[in-house]
Amino acid sequence: MKMDEKDLTSLLSTSVVKEVPRLVNYIPDFITEEEEQDIIKKVNSAPLPKWTQLSKRRLQNWGGIPHEKGMIAEDVPKWLNSQIDKIASLDVFEKDKRPNHVLINEYLSGQGIMAHTDGPLFHPIVTTISCGSHTLLEFYKRHETENNITPKREFSLLLEPRSLLILQEDLYHNYLHAIDERTTDVISRNEIKNINMCSRTYEEAKVLQRSTRLSLTVRHVPKTTKIKLKLGR
Template sequence: MENVESCEFKNNILRNNIVSQVPPSAFYIPNFITEEEEQEIIKLVNKAPLPKWTQLSHRRLQNWGGIPHPKGMIAEEIPSWLKKYVDKVSELNVFEESKKPNHVLINEYLPGQGIMAHSDGPLFHPIVSTISCGSHTLLDFYERLDTEKVEKPPKYEFSLLIEPRSLLFLQKDLYQNYLHSIQERSNDVISTKKLKNMNQCSKKYSDQDILERSTRISLTIRHVPKVSKMKLKIGR
């Protein structure tokens, strides 16, 4: 059982890193992992066997813990090198005890690659956490489309600067009522008006700074509620 001081320390981490300029709610924690941990993640992600990768048109990805499915995810054991970071995220107590993370989606983005505006959807508990490695990116947020007005493009609202080694939590209104995307470009121009987490970032940035992208590896750590009773074990 955790002691009171440990719980208070974790509460302070979240309290001090809430992004107050956006709808509820986002927590942005810079330098959540060390440079050594970042390099370990990148090395082990790249060592994964080729069949573990799924190649999409604009990026490639790996599923760990199983593949989410409306009929239920057939759970797979998450390897120890990755579970270490799942546990580190869980220890912040944002996820409820009964809804601890059981799935990790790893995305690789090369410079110029991105992802269209989307929501994480009903297959997941409505909390998403992401550890970023290798490069920054800008995460853009849009109001969710009214299903009766699908011809209307989503309205851009704001962006967050996601630095390497950071952890981002999205939940509540931001999960339910907003779409998020990453634009396909090789660099990003800092806009202090559009970026709402400047106060939480690890560095000081000036308006119109240009940040060049490199290869980014993201670990999206979530809870899949619907899991099949079957369970697969992967080789170590």
């Protein structure tokens, strides 16, 4: 059954990952293979100035660039608005908190991101669509990292291509998430808490090879402005 034939709202109650602190939802095959390929094509055909090159990955901002003084709101293209519509139909966001920003990160095999939280610039719900490749998302207690204690990894989630991840509540505020820099991931059914919710069965100790992954992080930025801000100071 295609996703658009389902009652999307009911997915929230059936997609809760119960073995972790509140709250995370994992929905495999949230988008179709055709949608995935269209997204990859659109991202890769974006003009070069749209990309921001970081030291270990590159990214695109759509809807504006979040800033503590306010995000200068920009129109989100139709191909991304269709995914925002689908996420909004889940009713995880309040009516006046419709997502207005999409951050697209490109991760080549071997690339990752350090432990972080999404922070106060966003409404405390983060939704992420994965395209192209899987990854393992690692979670750490926030207070341990802030106190310079070597953080202990609490658990992992396997993010498959075409899946949707939703983080909120305790997991948004009190945990950090990261992607380790490696080219392969090894299945551990004890550590990967959503393994039984995935779209396929993974054997214990199976090695998964990473390829290029695009993550679409869809969020609501509460503070926006249409006035051009002087952001240099």
